[in-house]
Structure formats: structure tokens, C-alpha cells
Amino acid sequence: MPEITVDTAVEITDLRFSWAPGKPILSVEKFQVPSSESVFIRGPSGSGKSTLLNLLGGVIKPDSGSIKLLGQDITGLKASQVDHFRADHTGYIFQQFNLLPYLSVIENILLPCQFSKKRSLKAQEMFQTPEMGALYLLQRMGFTESLINAKSVLELSTGQQQRVAAARALLGAPELVVADEPTSALDSDHRDQFIELILEQCRAQSSTLLFVSHDTSLEKHFDHRISLKPSQAGGYKL
Amino acid sequence: MTLLNLTWKSLLNRKTTVALTLFSISLSVCLLLGVEKIRYQVKDSFSSTVSGTDLIVGARSGQINLLLYSVFRLGNATNNISWDSYQKISQHPKVKWAIPLSLGDSHRGFRVLGTNTDYFRYFKYGQKTSLAFKEGKPFSQLFDVVIGAEVARSLGYKLGQSIVVAHGAGNAALVEHDDKPFRVVGILKPTGTPVDRTLHVSLEAIEAIHIDWKAGVRLPGVSIGAEEVEEMQLQPKQITAFMLGLNSRLSTFHIQRQINKYKREPLLAILPGVALQELWQMFSIAEKALVMVSVLVAVSSLLGLLTLMLTSLNERRREMAILRSVGARPVHIFLLLTFESVIITFLSLLAGTLLYYAALILTAPYLQQSFGILLQIQNITEIQWIRLGLMLVVGSVVGIVPGYRAYRQSLSDGMAIRI
Numbered sequence: 001m002p003e004i005t006v007d008t009a010v011e012i013t014d015l016r017f018s019w020a021p022g023k024p025i026l027s028v029e030k031f032q033v034p035s036s037e038s039v040f041i042r043g044p045s046g047s048g049k050s051t052l053l054n055l056l057g058g059v060i061k062p063d064s065g066s067i068k069l070l071g072q073d074i075t076g077l078k079a080s081q082v083d084h085f086r087a088d089h090t091g092y093i094f095q096q097f098n099l100l101p102y103l104s105v106i107e108n109i110l111l112p113c114q115f116s117k118k119r120s121l122k123a124q125e126m127f128q129t130p131e132m133g134a135l136y137l138l139q140r141m142g143f144t145e146s147l148i149n150a151k152s153v154l155e156l157s158t159g160q161q162q163r164v165a166a167a168r169a170l171l172g173a174p175e176l177v178v179a180d181e182p183t184s185a186l187d188s189d190h191r192d193q194f195i196e197l198i199l200e201q202c203r204a205q206s207s208t209l210l211f212v213s214h215d216t217s218l219e220k221h222f223d224h225r226i227s228l229k230p231s232q233a234g235g236y237k238l
Numbered sequence: 239m240t241l242l243n244l245t246w247k248s249l250l251n252r253k254t255t256v257a258l259t260l261f262s263i264s265l266s267v268c269l270l271l272g273v274e275k276i277r278y279q280v281k282d283s284f285s286s287t288v289s290g291t292d293l294i295v296g297a298r299s300g301q302i303n304l305l306l307y308s309v310f311r312l313g314n315a316t317n318n319i320s321w322d323s324y325q326k327i328s329q330h331p332k333v334k335w336a337i338p339l340s341l342g343d344s345h346r347g348f349r350v351l352g353t354n355t356d357y358f359r360y361f362k363y364g365q366k367t368s369l370a371f372k373e374g375k376p377f378s379q380l381f382d383v384v385i386g387a388e389v390a391r392s393l394g395y396k397l398g399q400s401i402v403v404a405h406g407a408g409n410a411a412l413v414e415h416d417d418k419p420f421r422v423v424g425i426l427k428p429t430g431t432p433v434d435r436t437l438h439v440s441l442e443a444i445e446a447i448h449i450d451w452k453a454g455v456r457l458p459g460v461s462i463g464a465e466e467v468e469e470m471q472l473q474p475k476q477i478t479a480f481m482l483g484l485n486s487r488l489s490t491f492h493i494q495r496q497i498n499k500y501k502r503e504p505l506l507a508i509l510p511g512v513a514l515q516e517l518w519q520m521f522s523i524a525e526k527a528l529v530m531v532s533v534l535v536a537v538s539s540l541l542g543l544l545t546l547m548l549t550s551l552n553e554r555r556r557e558m559a560i561l562r563s564v565g566a567r568p569v570h571i572f573l574l575l576t577f578e579s580v581i582i583t584f585l586s587l588l589a590g591t592l593l594y595y596a597a598l599i600l601t602a603p604y605l606q607q608s609f610g611i612l613l614q615i616q617n618i619t620e621i622q623w624i625r626l627g628l629m630l631v632v633g634s635v636v637g638i639v640p641g642y643r644a645y646r647q648s649l650s651d652g653m654a655i656r657i
Contacts, residue, residue, distance in 0.1 A: 098560060099560070102250065102251035111565075
């Protein structure tokens with residue numbers, strides 16, 4: 001499969017989504033993110049953030065409009081194709097409790113490479129083995145050896161857990177990294193530090209970062225900023 | 239790290255509940271195997287109680303009744319048969335051997351059988367095995383007794399021991415033939431048949447201890463001592479039943495018909511195999527009930543597994559969502575749960591089989607002692623393999639239900655983690 005090289009990582013056009021007819025939840029006229037750049041998407045709770053992320057993940061389909069990721073319109077793909085596409089090209093970081101408690105730090109980070117051959121191969125290209133990649137990323141995230149060898153990921157602090165989750169989202173250099181309120185459980189000192197770490201890695205491996213949060217104090221870090229606003233037609237629009 | 243590995247680690251993370259479920263399925267596996275074992279062994283020891291005997295002859299009653307008292311030493315004969323009839327039939331040219339049986343007395347709960355030394359020569363059990371002596375020899379003197387293995391074991395009798403026989407059957411303090419004690423001259427090897435629980439004396443001895451008795455009571459004022467009786471004519475007048483071996487099995491039905499039509503007294507000749515089969519049929523309903531119960535226990539333990547997995551689904555929503563977010567497809571989630579039930583069922587089968595063997599080793603001596611059922615430690619039989627296989631199939635199928643639900647759930651939940 002040839003490497004996808006497009007300048008636009010995300011392109012949403014004329015999108016409409018509603019759970020029930022006549023009750024629009026989200027509409028997006030035009031939303032574009034250039035490759036390798038970072039976007040801060042601001043939205044209060046209930047503004048359709050999760051809906052937007054689910055649409056971008058292909059978990060739900062829009063009523064109309066198109067969502068192009070890396071030049072591929074995912075609205076036309078079958079569920080299993082979307083699953084493959086997402087596993088190969090997107091890394092996710094969520095709010096909290098991102099890790100499987102029964103796996104070690106390294107095992108957690110390696111999970112995406114278990115499910116995506118593409119990401120596994122990319123990690124091998126960059127670091128010889130995915131394990132080496134995981135160790136490299138952990139080191140970049142400021143992990144000491146004793147922390148890496150922690151018996152359980154539950155021994156780690158929330159901030160440390162979020163950094164493991166970030167390393168996991170980044171391993172295998174997916175073209176897209178989606179972060180959904182990843183800093184909400186961190187105190188303010190750690191927030192900026194954490195965001196800088198992610199941004200630095202995204203830049204280093206040319207990943208496009210979509211960062212969703214309600215906290216406007218964070219938006220200064222990003223290349224682009226955009227808000228989800230109430231729409232006259234009902235619901236929210238981007 | 240494969241999906242199977244992931245399933246395994248996830249299971250280990252839920253040790254307690256998983257272990258409990260595993261234990262309950264193991265118990266039911268153990269029960270399934272055990273019930274089959276007991277069924278098989280009871281039937282086996284049942285049908286091996288007598289072999290090589292072509293006909294059993296007794297007073298006319300039912301064939302099961304005759305079989306019960308002559309072979310299993312259970313219950314009592316409705317009537318005796320005359321010595322004369324026995325003599326006539328045993329001298330028939332087609333008859334190879336005849337073993338007379340005289341029952342009615344007991345010793346501390348064990349039946350006393352009056353017979354002759356042909357018993358040790360011709361009586362066979364199991365795969366046409368003859369009786370063998372562990373110690374001593376057949377009776378030769380009037381007051382000699384040969385005891386079965388179980389009698390010797392449970393009463394602790396040794397060669398040379400002096401014992402007293404009681405009149406009638408049962409364990410209660412009956413009137414004893416205490417004026418004529420017997421001496422143990424032989425102890426038989428274990429057979430796993432009612433022979434183990436029997437004391438064998440000569441027909442003459444049975445006659446001798448009853449010589450001063452009439453109609454079940456000691457004649458008042460008449461007392462004939464042990465020495466005196468040895469001088470007397472002790473030809474028995476009647477016996478309870480007798481076993482026949484024929485020169486050719488082909489003549490079995492012919493002889494049977496002749497005996498059943500015997501003019502001088504009403505006799506009944508039965509084929510032991512047929513009677514055993516009929517008797518076993520009576521047990522088959524109990525046998526079926528036993529199998530049924532063990533199947534129900536197995537079903538309920540697998541329902542327990544289903545319950546465990548379904549209730550855990552909700553708690554594991556986060557786990558599924560995380561897996562989805564790192565690229566697991568719904569089919570992976572489905573497999574994760576199906577593997578889980580396969581692993582639990584498989585481990586339960588292993589544990590249950592071990593448990594079964596442990597139980598077998600521990601209870602076998604007790605069962606042999608109390609019920610005379612010999613449980614041999616054997617490999618898993620075909621029927622047991624089939625049961626284990628069915629259990630594995632059903633257990634794995636059980637995983638499909640939560641697997642499918644998790645599949646549906648992960649489709650609708652997507653990657654959104656709900657706390």
C-alpha cells in the first residue's frame with residue numbers, strides 16, 4: 001500500500017448529524033486540518049464533542065455530508081473497513097483510565113501494534129522493534145526505568161497514566177492523534193507540560209493532532225483553534 | 239501478545255469470581271464422570287457376580303427373587319427344594335456339575351451358605367474366574383468354615399478362629415448355634431461379588447447345627463453335642479437352590495424346560511444372564527435419574543458461567559472501549575469473550591477430572607467396604623470422553639451469548655468510555 005501523502009489530514013464538508021429527524025445535534029459546513037498541524041477544538045460539555053469524535057472515528061455515520069481523513073472518505077466505508085482504517089491511522093487518548101489494569105506499561109503501549117500491522121511495521125521501521133519504540137517514547141515522556149517496570153499500571157499516578165496513554169497513541173506514528181480532554185484529570189502545572197510533550201512528539205513524527213477540550217487556557221499551544229457553537233437550526237455547529 | 243494471551247490476563251485480573259465459577263463447573267464435571275463411573279461399575283460388578291453357570295434352580299417363584307437369594311444373598315427363599323430333586327437333576331447326563339446351595343443362617347450380618355466342595359471347583363464370576371484362596375483350603379471337617387474376603391477383613395478373622403453361627407438372617411441377636419462352633423479353615427481372595435460377604439460351610443454342617451431344631455426353634459430337652467453329631471447320618475433332606483453347569487450350552491433351554499415341567503415338585507430354572515438383565519432393567523430408572531441429576535448440575539453450573547460473563551459485561555465496558563480505541567474490532571471483542579468461556583470450561587474439565595480421580599482414590603475403599611462396589615481406577619472411558627467433549631462444546635457455546643452482546647455493545651458504545 002503506497003504511503004498516503006496529502007496535505008489535508010481532515011476535511012469535513014456539509015456534515016449533518018442527528019439522532020432523530022428534526023433534532024439536529026451537530027452540523028459542520030467546512031472543517032479542514034492541514035497535515036502535521038495541531039488543532040484545538042473547544043466545546044462546552046454537551047456541545048456534541050463526543051459526537052464529533054465518534055463521527056471522525058467512523059463509529060457513527062452522518063446523515064449527510066462527507067468526512068475525509070487522509071484523502072479517504074470514511075462515510076462510504078463499511079464498518080469493518082472503518083475499523084481497519086482507524087486502527088491503522090488514528091491514535092486515541094481519552095480523559096482518564098485509558099489503560100488496561102491487567103497489562104504492564106509496555107504491554108499497554110504495544111496494544112495498537114497488536115491490532116494494526118501497519119502501525120507495527122512503522123514502529124519497526126523507526127525503532128527496530130515496537131518494544132524499542134515504546135521505550136523510546138516513555139523516555140521522551142520522562143519515565144524512569146523503575147516506573148517502566150512498575151508491577152501494575154495502577155501504581156502510576158494519573159499524570160503518569162496519561163503519559164503512558166499518550167505514548168500508546170503515538171507509537172507507530174499514526175497520521176492522526178485524537179485527544180479527548182486528556183488533561184482534565186491533571187493539575188494545571190502538569191497540563192501544559194503534558195500538552196507540550198504530545199505536541200513535540202506529533203511534530204517529530206508528522207502526526208496531525210486533534211485536541212478537544214473545554215479549557216480555553218490550553219489553546220495557546222496549538223496551531224489552530226476552533227469552537228463548537230450553538231446553531232440557530234438547533235444543536236451545535238463547528 | 240495474542241488475543242488469547244489478552245483473554246488470559248483479563249481472566250487473571252478477575253481471579254476470585256473466575257475461580258469460583260471454575261470450581262462449580264469442576265464439581266459438575268467431577269459429578270458427571272463419577273455418576274458414569276458408578277453406573278458402569280455397578281453394572282459391571284452386577285453382571286460379573288455369576289458367570290459360567292448355565293442354570294439356577296430353586297423353588298417356583300419369580301426369576302428375580304430366585305436370583306436375589308441364590309446369587310446376591312438378598313431376601314429369603316419362598317420355599318426349599320428336596321434333596322431328591324437335586325440328586326435326580328444333577329445326575330442328568332447333560333449336566334456337567336451341580337452346586338447345591340443352602341441358605342438361612344447368618345453370622346454377624348453375613349450370610350452363611352451351605353454347599354459342597356464343588357463350589358470351589360466350579361463356581362465362577364467375572365470373566366469366568368474361579369474362586370481362589372488367600373489362605374487355607376476348602377472345608378473338609380464337619381465344622382470347618384471358609385470365609386469371604388470382606389468377612390475376614392471387617393471382622394478381623396484369621397485362620398483357626400472359632401465362630402458361632404446364628405439361626406436366621408440379620409444382624410440382631412438371634413438364637414445362636416452356640417453349642418456347635420465352627421473353625422475358620424480358609425479365607426478367599428476378594429472377588430467384588432457377594433461371595434466376599436459369605437461364610438461357606440458344608441451341607442452336612444447346616445444339617446448338623448439344625449439336628450436338634452425343629453421349625454426354627456431348639457427342641458426343648460434335646461441336646462446333641464458337637465462330638466455326637468459327627469457320628470450321625472447327616473444327609474440333608476432339602477436345600478434352597480442349586481446351580482447347574484451343562485456339558486453343552488446348546489442344551490440349556492431343553493434342560494430348563496424339563497426342570498420347569500418337573501412333576502415331583504414345582505421347580506424353577508432360570509438363566510442367570512437373562513435374570514441379571516431383567517434385574518438391571520429395574521435399576522435403569524434410578525440409573526437414568528442419576529444421569530439426569532448430574533446433567534442438570536452441569537447445566538446449572540454452565541448457567542452460572544453465563545451469568546458471570548453477562549454480569550461482568552457491564553463492568554467491562556471500559557475494558558472493551560479501551561480495546562476498541564486501540565484498534566480492536568468488534569470481532570476481537572467477540573472472540574475475547576468466547577475464548578474466555580473456552581478457557582474457563584477447559585480448565586474446569588481438567589480440574590474436574592483431577593477432582594474425580596482424587597475422589598475415586600479416596601472413596602473407593604469406603605464404597606467397596608460399605609456397598610461391595612469395586613471402583614477401579616481406570617482411564618477415562620469413551621462415554622466419559624463424550625461427556626467431557628459435550629461439556630466443552632456447551633461451555634464454549636455459552637461464551638457466544640455474552641460475546642455477541644459485547645459485540646453489539648461495542649458497536650454502539652464505540653470508543654466512548656463510560657464510567
